[in-house]
Amino acid sequence: MRCLTRLLWxxxxxPLAALAQGxxxxxxxxxxxxxxxxxxxxxxxxxxxxxxxxxxxxxxPVALVNRPGGGGAAGIGYVAASRKGDPHTxxxxxxxxxxxxxxxxxxxxxxxxxxxxxLMLDDFxxxxxxxxxxxxxxxxxxxxxSKPAKSMxxxxxxxTDTMAVTVLSKATGVxxxxxxxxxxxxxxxxxxxxxxxxxxxxPLEFMGQLQAGKVRALGVVRDSRFAALPDVPxxxxxxxxxxNFQMWRGVAIPKDAPDEAAAYWEGVMKKVAAxxxxxxxxxxxxxxxxxxxxxxxxxxxxxxxKLYRELLGK
Amino acid sequence: MRFAFRGELVLALFxxxxxxxxxxxxxxxxxxxxxxxxxxxxxLVYGVLLAALAAAVLVQLALAKDSSNAxxxxxxxxxxxALIAAVAALPIVGFVISVFALLVFLYAGVERLRLLPSAxxxxxxxxxxxxxxxxxxxxxxx
Amino acid sequence: MSExxxxxxxxxxxxTLKHLTMCFLGVLMGQMVGVLPGIGxxxxxxxxxxxxxxADPTSAIILxxxxxxxxxxxxxxxxxxxxxxxxxxxxxxxxxxxxxALQGRAGPALGIAAIGSFIAGTLGTLGLTLxxxxxxxxxxxxxxxxxxxxxxxxxxxxxxxxSSVLKGLVAGVAGLxxxxxxxxxxxxxxxxxxxxxxxxxxxxxxxxTVALFGVGEVVASCALGAARPVADVKNVLPTxxxxxxxxxxxxxxxxxGFVIGVLPATGATIASFLAYILEKKVAKDPSRFGxxxxxxxxxxxxxxxxxxxxxxxxxxxxxxxxxxxxxxxLGALIMFxxxxxxxxxxxxADLVWAxxxxxxxxxxxxxxxxxxxxxxxxxxxxxxxxxxYPPILALCIAGVFSQSNSVQDCWLxxxxxxxxxxxxxxxxxxxxxxxxxxxGPLFESALRQSLTLSHASPAIFVTRPISAVLLxxxxxxxxxxxxxxxxxxxxxxx
Numbered sequence: 001m002r003c004l005t006r007l008l009w010x011x012x013x014x015p016l017a018a019l020a021q022g023x024x025x026x027x028x029x030x031x032x033x034x035x036x037x038x039x040x041x042x043x044x045x046x047x048x049x050x051x052x053x054x055x056x057x058x059x060x061p062v063a064l065v066n067r068p069g070g071g072g073a074a075g076i077g078y079v080a081a082s083r084k085g086d087p088h089t090x091x092x093x094x095x096x097x098x099x100x101x102x103x104x105x106x107x108x109x110x111x112x113x114x115x116x117x118x119l120m121l122d123d124f125x126x127x128x129x130x131x132x133x134x135x136x137x138x139x140x141x142x143x144x145x146s147k148p149a150k151s152m153x154x155x156x157x158x159x160t161d162t163m164a165v166t167v168l169s170k171a172t173g174v175x176x177x178x179x180x181x182x183x184x185x186x187x188x189x190x191x192x193x194x195x196x197x198x199x200x201x202x203p204l205e206f207m208g209q210l211q212a213g214k215v216r217a218l219g220v221v222r223d224s225r226f227a228a229l230p231d232v233p234x235x236x237x238x239x240x241x242x243x244n245f246q247m248w249r250g251v252a253i254p255k256d257a258p259d260e261a262a263a264y265w266e267g268v269m270k271k272v273a274a275x276x277x278x279x280x281x282x283x284x285x286x287x288x289x290x291x292x293x294x295x296x297x298x299x300x301x302x303x304x305x306k307l308y309r310e311l312l313g314k
Numbered sequence: 315m316r317f318a319f320r321g322e323l324v325l326a327l328f329x330x331x332x333x334x335x336x337x338x339x340x341x342x343x344x345x346x347x348x349x350x351x352x353x354x355x356x357x358l359v360y361g362v363l364l365a366a367l368a369a370a371v372l373v374q375l376a377l378a379k380d381s382s383n384a385x386x387x388x389x390x391x392x393x394x395x396a397l398i399a400a401v402a403a404l405p406i407v408g409f410v411i412s413v414f415a416l417l418v419f420l421y422a423g424v425e426r427l428r429l430l431p432s433a434x435x436x437x438x439x440x441x442x443x444x445x446x447x448x449x450x451x452x453x454x455x456x
Numbered sequence: 457m458s459e460x461x462x463x464x465x466x467x468x469x470x471x472t473l474k475h476l477t478m479c480f481l482g483v484l485m486g487q488m489v490g491v492l493p494g495i496g497x498x499x500x501x502x503x504x505x506x507x508x509x510x511a512d513p514t515s516a517i518i519l520x521x522x523x524x525x526x527x528x529x530x531x532x533x534x535x536x537x538x539x540x541x542x543x544x545x546x547x548x549x550x551x552x553x554x555x556x557a558l559q560g561r562a563g564p565a566l567g568i569a570a571i572g573s574f575i576a577g578t579l580g581t582l583g584l585t586l587x588x589x590x591x592x593x594x595x596x597x598x599x600x601x602x603x604x605x606x607x608x609x610x611x612x613x614x615x616x617x618x619s620s621v622l623k624g625l626v627a628g629v630a631g632l633x634x635x636x637x638x639x640x641x642x643x644x645x646x647x648x649x650x651x652x653x654x655x656x657x658x659x660x661x662x663x664x665t666v667a668l669f670g671v672g673e674v675v676a677s678c679a680l681g682a683a684r685p686v687a688d689v690k691n692v693l694p695t696x697x698x699x700x701x702x703x704x705x706x707x708x709x710x711x712x713g714f715v716i717g718v719l720p721a722t723g724a725t726i727a728s729f730l731a732y733i734l735e736k737k738v739a740k741d742p743s744r745f746g747x748x749x750x751x752x753x754x755x756x757x758x759x760x761x762x763x764x765x766x767x768x769x770x771x772x773x774x775x776x777x778x779x780x781x782x783x784x785x786l787g788a789l790i791m792f793x794x795x796x797x798x799x800x801x802x803x804x805a806d807l808v809w810a811x812x813x814x815x816x817x818x819x820x821x822x823x824x825x826x827x828x829x830x831x832x833x834x835x836x837x838x839x840x841x842x843x844x845y846p847p848i849l850a851l852c853i854a855g856v857f858s859q860s861n862s863v864q865d866c867w868l869x870x871x872x873x874x875x876x877x878x879x880x881x882x883x884x885x886x887x888x889x890x891x892x893x894x895x896g897p898l899f900e901s902a903l904r905q906s907l908t909l910s911h912a913s914p915a916i917f918v919t920r921p922i923s924a925v926l927l928x929x930x931x932x933x934x935x936x937x938x939x940x941x942x943x944x945x946x947x948x949x950x
Contacts (some may be wrong), residue, residue: 030454036860037502038784043791050506065454068860070646070656071639077653103644106651150349153909159644177349179600179908180642182721182901185776185783189720192774193596195909204790208775208797284790322882328875329626336633339648349912350904353640353647360633367626374622389679390881394874397671397849401866409857413850420846424678427842439847443854451495452503453858 023087023260029062030083031090034075034097036068040204040285044120044249045092047281048272055275057268062090072097073107079254080112087261089254095122095247098305099159102314111255114262115301117269118250118292120282123226124164126219126235127199127206129191137219137238140198141172150177153196157184157205160247163311164200167221170311171235171242191215202247203229203286221245228286243307248290250297266294321387326372333365392424409448409455414440459585466809470518470817478515479814482522483822489523490530491542493666493855497527498781505788513792514807518814520785525577525764525815528724529822532569532757533829536562537836538848540670540855544661545724545760547890548732550669552745552752559748562837564694566830568702568750569757570823571694576710576758577819580765583714584772585812589801592773595718600905601916603721605926607899610726612933613733614888623884631892632899634659641897642904654864661725663856664893667869668886670852672876674845693831694750702754705735713759717766723779724763725894731759737933746885765815772800772808 031049035041045064052058067075076091083089097109126137134140144152154176156162165178179196181187184205191199192214199206203226209215217232223244225234235242251269253262272278273291282289292300336357343354396419403412417436421427447453469475489500501520508516531543536553549569556565583591598606614628637648638658649655694702709731716727735755736745745752767778775796777783789796794804801808837844856869879886910916918924 037499038780038787040787042502043505043787046502046506050509063452063454066861068657069862070653071644073653073656074860074862099644104639104646104656106646107653107656150911177908177911179905180901181905182641183777183783186721189596189770189774189776190599192776193599195599205775208795208799211795212798214798281791284793321878325875325878325882325884326626329630332630332633336636336648343647347643348908349910350907353643353645356900356903357633357636357647360629360636364626364629364633367622367629371622371626387679390675390877393675393678393845393849394870394877397675397853397873398870400853401863401870404853404857404866405863409854413853417846417850420849421843425842435843436846439850443850446492447495447854447858451489451492451500451858453495453854454861455854455857456863 023258023264025058025060025088025264027088028060029058029088029090031062031064031092032075032079032083033064033066033092034068034072034078035066035092037066041092041094041096041249042066044281047278048092048119048251048269051272051275051277052268054277055271057271060088070107071100071103072109073100073104076109076112080108083254085254085256087253087257087264089257090116090265091252091254092249093252094249095160095304095308098301099163099308099312102305102308102312103159110252110301113252114255114257115250115252115297116262116265116294117273118248118290118297118300119269119273119278120249121246121288121290122202122204122249123229123246123286123288124161124167124200124221125203125206125217125229125232126168126221127191127201127210127215127217128197129194130214130216132197132216134218135216137233137235137240140218141174141240144172144174144176149175152198153177153179155179155181155187155190155196155199157181157187157199157201159312161187161199161201163308164221164245166311167242167245168200168235168240171240188215207286226288228283228288245307246288248292248300248304250292262294320375323372323375326368326375329368330365330372333361333363333368336361337365389424393420396420396424404456410440410444413443462805462809463585463813465806466811466813467816469514469806469810470813474512475515475518475810475814476817478519479522479818480821482519483526483529483818483825485519486523486526486528487530487822487825490527490546491533492858493534493540493542493670493852494662494858495855496543496662496781497524498784499858500527501781501784501788505784505791508788509791513789513794514810516788516792517785517807517811520788521768521811521815522818524781524785525761525818526822528577528757528760528764529570529573529826531760532566532573533833534851536565536569536753537833538670538844539673540848540852541662541665543724543760544665544894545728545763546757547665547669547725548728548756548887549753550665551732551887552747552749554669554673555746555748556750556753557834557837561748561750562834563831564698564750565753566834567694567827568698568754570826570830571699572702572706572709572754572758573761573826574819574823575706576713576762577765577822578816579710580714580717580762581812581815581819583762584765584768584815588769588773589798591718592770595720595770596774597922598719598721599920600902600909601920601923602926603719603898604902604906605917605923605930606719606722607895607902609926609930609933610730610733610891610895611899612930613729613736614891620884624888627879627884627886628888628892631889631894632896633892634664634889635893635896636900641901652864654862657860659868659893660859660865661890661893662859663865663868664872665890666852666856667872668876668879668889670848671869671873672880672886674848674852675873675877676880677841678845693827698750701750705731705751705755706758708734708738709755709758710762712755713762714766716759717763717778718769720770720774720776720778721898723767724760726898727759727763727766728756729891729894731755737936761819768812768815771796772811774798775800 340354340358344352400416421432531546534542535550539554713727771782
């Protein structure tokens with residue numbers, strides 16, 4: 001049955017691919033979000049959608065469709081099966097979709113799409129409670145080294161947070177005790193409750209606590225200071241030779257869509273990236289705007305893939 | 315004693331087999347990692363428990379007197395079959411046609427109601443579900 | 457700090473026409489999405505979110521909060537009338553509520569649910585008004601070992617829910633086992649997906665409940681279509697006797713629900729389960745449960761509303777979501793440029809107190825809306841079953857599909873529907889299976905987190921006071937029948 005539908009779509013898609021010269025959308029566009037309604041990736045897609053509609057960047061209606069499941073694999077699988085090569089399709093992609101096939105080789109994600117443009121980067125910050133004895137990353141590492149391995153417990157709100165702790169672990173040669181939680185919010189609660197000594201996570205979840213002085217940020221895993229957190233030193237500044245570690249979020253179209261369509265969508269996304277509405281979204285979400293055009297995006301993704309595999313030991 | 319179909323045995327057997335399947339698959343996963351159980355540990359426990367408990371039910375049933383009542387299973391099977399057919403048709407003919415067909419079949423075919431009221435009711439129900447889910451909530455029904 | 461002064465200011469803000477309209481729209485929409493299986497308050501809020509950009513944040517949050525607690529009222533309707541739980545938190549209502557409907561008591565069931573919801577919602581909001589910051593602080597004491605002990609307490613009920621202990625255990629363990637399907641949240645590795653991408657996220661809770669309770673019930677009862685008596689709608693509102701029987705369950709449900717709601721990792725669904733179990737444990741005659749006991753409707757319905765209010769506690773005072781829906785409301789706050797966190801109560805006092813005040817108003821609106829509706833909808837059951845069940849099946853299909861827009865979920869609906877029919881036919885209770893699926897993932901992650909924290913020493917569960925007390929309660933719950941064989945009524949003979 002699925003083969004039949006796939007065949008039908010293939011037949012339907014063929015003439016489209018042939019006709020695409022100086023491409024422009026001619027029918028309704030589907031913007032597929034491979035994540036559940038309400039998550040960070042979903043909200044960003046909704047903001048992008050709103051900008052496309054409000055600023056009339058696309059001449060046809062764009063419908064948002066959530067196809068959640070399997071760390072992005074279900075949604076991308078849907079695109080690969082039902083909208084194969086159809087350039088009237090956008091897909092939101094992010095670091096999680098890249099990690100999924102590394103962990104579960106059966107799940108196919110980025111190999112099934114054509115990345116168009118990256119839009120933002122999310123940081124990882126090292127937090128301790130405000131009443132913790134460590135004033136700097138150096139203090140913490142010194143203390144950790146003086147104790148038996150895995151004495152320091154970290155709460156991590158998902159695979160990417162765990163990877164961030166691994167970055168620290170590799171750079172300092174200290175083994176930490178990583179406790180996995182299901183969300184950044186739960187990881188934060190565990191830190192606030194004093195169940196763990198430290199936490200690594202996206203600044204968004206911790207921002208309210210940071211401003212209220214309940215937690216202290218000891219470092220950020222990137223090469224230069226983050227403009228939104230000017231007082232937080234980088235790992236490198238504190239003598240920890242950790243690679244720049246950030247999670248990306250961007251937009252793709254189906255793998256077999258014509259290059260002209262990719263160029264068209266890149267043009268649209270450039271306008272989206274320039275919109276003040278998106279800048280505002282990044283500001284509120286403590287994220288960094290990072291428009292990476294498609295020619296650099298592929299190299300960037302290949303780099304990330306290498307780093308992720310190294311961190312995950314796969 | 316003649317063969318009597320006893321659905322409850324099937325049910326208990328099904329649970330026993332599922333438990334065994336989980337046991338079998340979990341054994342091929344890592345059971346322990348560092349301080350804590352790994353992916354396979356609890357599934358293994360659940361599998362063993364389910365297989366044992368369901369097997370106990372199975373034995374209990376086998377020993378018990380056959381008390382299966384003669385209530386018809388023809389109609390439930392037809393309704394179940396219609397549901398499966400409707401789900402199978404979903405991606406091919408879409409939500410509206412398959413649900414409409416399901417409703418007409420149940421009303422006119424299974425319940426032997428007259429065709430015209432059946433069709434009207436089916437159309438009204440399909441229409442309102444379509445309106446609520448597709449038009450109002452924006453669900454991309456197939 | 458004078459809570460009363462703030463609250464009065466909040467009321468004067470919430471009682472303006474604009475905010476009142478938002479509150480009304482919110483509870484109305486909540487009521488509607490609550491009725492539809494699959495679509496829940498989280499999805500409804502996320503869909504509305506872009507429309508509210510640029511609007512007044514207070515109005516928007518009043519609207520979203522209204523959708524959230526309104527949906528807890530709405531989910532009851534389909535649970536009682538047609539045995540299709542509209543929300544995951546109304547599953548337990550289905551067990552006794554539907555039996556009441558079959559006995560012609562759909563009116564009182566819906567009525568007591570509305571009244572219980574109102575009392576619980578109001579008391580919960582009162583708790584939020586008076587105790588939010590200290591309570592949120594106290595909830596932080598709940599770490600992985602405490603959650604583990606809480607789940608163990610819940611799991612002791614696996615066998616207690618059904619009519620046969622052994623079959624209840626089988627169903628419960630089967631639920632735990634279904635809960636292991638999908639990506640292992642602890643390490644990101646897929647389990648029991650049989651190489652199917654669509655199984656990576658596991659079996660959605662609402663898919664299983666709609667399949668077992670909705671489809672299973674329809675397929676089992678359609679054969680009896682002619683024989684099934686058309687429910688006679690007797691008295692529409694709860695009688696004095698109903699009220700007397702439900703008074704304490706409502707209060708206990710409120711207490712359990714509020715506390716469970718305040719805890720960040722547990723929500724309305726678990727609250728409704730625990731409230732139901734508690735009622736069954738304290739009841740003089742537990743065998744009435746599952747056969748239309750009004751306490752079995754009153755307690756979980758109160759619990760889920762109190763939990764919805766409770767979930768606002770960590771959200772407003774810590775900036776930590778207490779449930780999936782509050783996570784989205786938090787996202788909305790951020791979109792409006794409001795930073796959720798400990799300073800919200802001081803920096804954005806106007807907004808916080810207007811929202812809290814609107815919750816009192818919204819609960820009154822819901823009560824006024826639901827009491828007449830109870831009678832009206834109860835009459836729906838006068839429609840002969842042969843006209844009623846096909847649309848129920850259609851609603852199940854549409855609802856399950858809308859959960860994650862996936863046809864595969866509809867296959868699960870058919871598969872588990874078949875299982876549900878067999879279980880129904882042979883009187884295997886299905887609620888333990890749902891309980892297993894709800895508690896399983898929390899059980900596993902709490903166990904693994906605790907042992908990681910303690911470097912593999914199980915002592916962590918008994919050396920921490922809260923966890924030790926909860927485990928002791930669980931022990932008492934399991935062994936109680938041994939201590940008091942005289943009082944424990946014998947389980948129904950198989």
